[in-house]
Amino acid sequence: MSSRDEILESIRASLPRLDRPLPDVPLFDANPPASLLQTFKENLERMGGMFLDPPASGDLLAPVRTKIAGAHVVCSTVPEIAGNRDIAEITAPQGLADVDFAIVRASCGVAETGSVLLTESDLRINAIAYLAQHLIVLLDPADIVVNIHHAYRRPEFRSGHYAAFHTGPSATADIEGVLIHGAQGVRSLSVLPVGRA
Amino acid sequence: MSTGPKQSHDNGLHPELLPPDDPDAIYHNGHRLDHAEGVSRPMRSKPEPQPRGARVHGNRPIDQAEAAGRFIAAPEHEKMHDERLWDLRQKRDREMHGIEEWEELRSLASAIKEHTLTHLDQYLEQFEANARANGIHVHWARDAAEHNRIVHGILRDHGAKSLIKSKSMLTEECGFRPYMASVGIEVVETDLGERIQQLDNEDPSHVVVPAVHKLRTDVAQVFARTIGADPNNSDVHYLAEAQREANRPLILAADAGMTGANFVVAETGTFVVCTNEGNADLSANVPKLHIASIGIEKIIPRLEHLAVFVRLLSRSALGSPMTQYTSHFRGPRQGGEMHVVLTDNGRSARLGLAEFWTSLKCIRCGACMNTCPVYRRSGGLSYGATYSGPIGLIIDPTFNAHKYSNLPFASSLNGSCTNVCPVKINIHEQIYAWRRELVKRHEVPFVKKAAMKAAGELLSRPAAYRAAIAAADFALAHLPRFVAYNGLNAWGRHRENPHPPKQTFHSWHHANRGGKQ
Numbered sequence: 277m278s279s280r281d282e283i284l285e286s287i288r289a290s291l292p293r294l295d296r297p298l299p300d301v302p303l304f305d306a307n308p309p310a311s312l313l314q315t316f317k318e319n320l321e322r323m324g325g326m327f328l329d330p331p332a333s334g335d336l337l338a339p340v341r342t343k344i345a346g347a348h349v350v351c352s353t354v355p356e357i358a359g360n361r362d363i364a365e366i367t368a369p370q371g372l373a374d375v376d377f378a379i380v381r382a383s384c385g386v387a388e389t390g391s392v393l394l395t396e397s398d399l400r401i402n403a404i405a406y407l408a409q410h411l412i413v414l415l416d417p418a419d420i421v422v423n424i425h426h427a428y429r430r431p432e433f434r435s436g437h438y439a440a441f442h443t444g445p446s447a448t449a450d451i452e453g454v455l456i457h458g459a460q461g462v463r464s465l466s467v468l469p470v471g472r473a
Numbered sequence: 474m475s476t477g478p479k480q481s482h483d484n485g486l487h488p489e490l491l492p493p494d495d496p497d498a499i500y501h502n503g504h505r506l507d508h509a510e511g512v513s514r515p516m517r518s519k520p521e522p523q524p525r526g527a528r529v530h531g532n533r534p535i536d537q538a539e540a541a542g543r544f545i546a547a548p549e550h551e552k553m554h555d556e557r558l559w560d561l562r563q564k565r566d567r568e569m570h571g572i573e574e575w576e577e578l579r580s581l582a583s584a585i586k587e588h589t590l591t592h593l594d595q596y597l598e599q600f601e602a603n604a605r606a607n608g609i610h611v612h613w614a615r616d617a618a619e620h621n622r623i624v625h626g627i628l629r630d631h632g633a634k635s636l637i638k639s640k641s642m643l644t645e646e647c648g649f650r651p652y653m654a655s656v657g658i659e660v661v662e663t664d665l666g667e668r669i670q671q672l673d674n675e676d677p678s679h680v681v682v683p684a685v686h687k688l689r690t691d692v693a694q695v696f697a698r699t700i701g702a703d704p705n706n707s708d709v710h711y712l713a714e715a716q717r718e719a720n721r722p723l724i725l726a727a728d729a730g731m732t733g734a735n736f737v738v739a740e741t742g743t744f745v746v747c748t749n750e751g752n753a754d755l756s757a758n759v760p761k762l763h764i765a766s767i768g769i770e771k772i773i774p775r776l777e778h779l780a781v782f783v784r785l786l787s788r789s790a791l792g793s794p795m796t797q798y799t800s801h802f803r804g805p806r807q808g809g810e811m812h813v814v815l816t817d818n819g820r821s822a823r824l825g826l827a828e829f830w831t832s833l834k835c836i837r838c839g840a841c842m843n844t845c846p847v848y849r850r851s852g853g854l855s856y857g858a859t860y861s862g863p864i865g866l867i868i869d870p871t872f873n874a875h876k877y878s879n880l881p882f883a884s885s886l887n888g889s890c891t892n893v894c895p896v897k898i899n900i901h902e903q904i905y906a907w908r909r910e911l912v913k914r915h916e917v918p919f920v921k922k923a924a925m926k927a928a929g930e931l932l933s934r935p936a937a938y939r940a941a942i943a944a945a946d947f948a949l950a951h952l953p954r955f956v957a958y959n960g961l962n963a964w965g966r967h968r969e970n971p972h973p974p975k976q977t978f979h980s981w982h983h984a985n986r987g988g989k990q
Contacts, residue, residue: 461751
C-alpha cells in the first residue's frame with residue numbers, strides 16, 4: 277500500500293466518532309471605523325510602516341520622488357513612476373539583488389491591520405518585494421477593505437499562485453526583544469495612497 | 474523614523490519607574506513600537522555564561538527539573554526570559570481586549586479545527602486534488618524518516634546541494650538538519666533566531682522565538698565564533714545586521730528553498746506561511762525549487778475559516794495584530810517548481826487517543842509557553858524535547874512515553890495555558906490525564922507513584938485525610954531537618970517546606986462555625 281493510502285487508512289481508523297458541525301464565520305463588520313484610510317494609516321504605522329501623506333502641493337507622487345532621489349537602483353512595476361532597472365529584462369530573481377527601492381501597486385489594503393496585499397501580478401517577480409532594500413507601495417484608497425474577513429473574499433486568493441499580506445517592513449526581535457527593521461527582507465515599507473492610473 | 478523618545482505608559486508600570494530613554498527602541502510619533510516580537514519596555518541584562526539545556530542520555534527519561542535548576546541558577550538569564558515572555562503575554566492581553574469578538578473567534582477556531590479533524594481524510598484528499606490541479610507536486614510521508622528521504626530525493630533529482638529554509642517545527646520533529654548533513658546537503662536557516670540556534674548547535678527553545686533563552690552577549694559569542702562578528706560588540710542592531718549580511722549571499726546562491734506551513738486551505742489548495750522577517754518568502758521565491766513540509770493537522774476547509782486563524786495567531790503569539798508577512802502559496806511561480814510533503818509522524822495515531830486528540834488543534838502560537846510559570850523560569854531547552862512548555866507536556870509523550878515521562882509533572886496545573894489557548898485546547902486537563910496514563914503504563918518512578926497512590930487513598934476517605942493533615946502539620950513543625958528534607962521530598966530540594974498552620978481548616982471551621990452545620 278502507498279504511504280498516502282496507509283496514512284488515510286490510519287486516519288479513518290482513528291477518526292473520533294463525534295458530531296462536530298462546521299461553523300459559518302461572520303464578517304464582524306457591524307461597527308466599521310469612520311474612515312478606512314485613517315484606520316489603515318494608524319495600524320500601518322503601529323506595525324512599523326510609513327504612510328506618505330499627500331503633500332499640500334497636490335503632486336501626489338512627490339513624496340516618492342523625494343525618497344528615491346539619490347538611490348542607485350530603482351525598480352518600478354507601476355506606470356506612475358519610472359525606475360532605472362527594467363524588470364521585464366530580469367530573467368532570475370538574483371538579478372534584483374542590488375535594488376535599493378522597489379515600487380509596486382497593492383491589490384488591496386486592510387484597515388484592521390494596516391496590511392497591503394501583493395500578488396504575483398503586482399510584483400512581476402515575487403522576490404522583488406523581499407530582495408529590495410526598501411519597498412514603496414501605491415494603494416488606491418478605494419481598494420481598502422475593513423478587515424481580514426473581507427480581505428479573504430477577494431478574487432486574488434482564488435486565481436493567482438502567490439499572494440502575500442505585507443504589514444510593515446521585515447522585522448525581528450529575536451535577540452532580547454529588541455525590535456529591528458530589515459531582518460532579512462526590506463528595511464522599510466512606505467505606502468502612498470493614490471488612485472489607480 | 475525615530476522622532477524622539479517618549480514612553481507609552483500602557484504597560485501598567487508607573488512612568489517614573491521606567492528609564493527615560495531606551496537606546497535600543499524604535500519610536501514613531503513619540504510612541505515606542507512593539508510590533509512583531511518587540512518588547513514593550515526596556516529589558517537590560519548583565520553578561521553571564523549561558524546555562525545549557527537538559528542532558529539527554531539515549532532513551533532515559535529527561536530530567537527536566539535538573540536542567541531547570543541550572544537555568545534558575547543563572548539569574549540574569551532567568552530574569553530576562555521570565556520578563557520577556559511575560560511581556561509577550563501582556564501584549565497578547567492588550568490585543569485581546571482590543572477585539573470585541575475575541576472569545577467568539579476562539580470558539581470558532583476550536584469548532585473549525587474539531588470539525589476538520591473529525592473529517593481529516595476528506596479534507597486532505599480535497600487539498601491534494603486542488604493542489605495537484607494547480608501544479609503542485611504532493612507527497613505523503615508516514616514518518617520522519619520517510620519525510621527526510623522524500624525531500625532528499627527531490628533535491629537529488631535537481632542536483633541541489635544547498636537549501637535555504639524558514640523555521641518549521643515539523644522539520645525539528647524529523648531531525649531534518651542532521652539528516653541533510655549526513656547526505657552532504659548544506660542547510661541554512663533564514664530566521665534570525667533559528668539561525669542563531671543552528672550556528673550554536675542547539676534546538677529552538679520556543680516555537681515562535683527560538684533563541685529567547687539567550688542574552689545578547691551569548692549571541693555575540695556565537696556570531697564571533699561562526700560568522701566573524703566582533704566578539705566585543707553585543708549591540709543588537711549590530712548583531713542583526715551582521716547576520717543579515719552573512720545570510721544574504723547564501724540566500725542568493727541556494728539551489729532550493731524550503732518552508733513549513735501554518736495553515737492549509739482545502740478548497741483552494743493553498744498553504745499559508747507566516748513570518749515577521751520575510752525569510753519564508755525569500756526561501757520560497759529566490760530559488761527555482763520550493764519544498765514545503767506540512768503536518769497533516771494544519772488543514773482547514775475554506776478561506777473564510779482562514780480569516781479566524783490569521784486574526785488569532787500573531788495576537789496570541791506575540792501580541793502583534795498580524796505577522797509582518799502572511800503569504801499564500803497556491804502553485805509554483807512561472808518557471809519554478811513546488812512540492813509539498815504531507816507528513817503524519819504520529820498524528821493519525823494521536824487522533825485515536827480519546828483524551829488527547831484535541832491537542833491536534835494546536836496552531837503553534839506559543840501563548841501557553843509565554844504564560845506558564847514553569848516554562849518562563851526553566852527555559853525551553855530544559856524539556857529536552859522538540860516541543861516545550863505546556864503544549865510539549867501533552868504532545869511529547871505521544872512520541873515517546875518513556876523518555877518524556879517526567880514532562881507532564883513540570884506543571885502546577887494552574888490552567889493559565891488553557892485560558893490563553895486560541896483554539897481552546899484543555900491543556901492543563903490533558904497534562905493531568907497524561908499523569909494518570911503514565912502511572913497506568915508504569916512510566917512513573919516508584920517514589921512519585923507511591924506518594925500519589927497514598928494521596929489517592931487518603932483523599933477518598935475524609936476522616937483519614939483530616940487526621941493525616943493534622944499529623945503532617947505537626948510533623949512539619951516538629952520533625953528534625955534531616956527527616957523532613959531527604960531525597961524523597963522533591964519539593965524540599967529547591968525550597969523550604971511551607972510553614973505549618975496553627976490549626977487545620979477543618980478544626981477552625983468546627984470551632985467557629987461548627988454549630989451551624
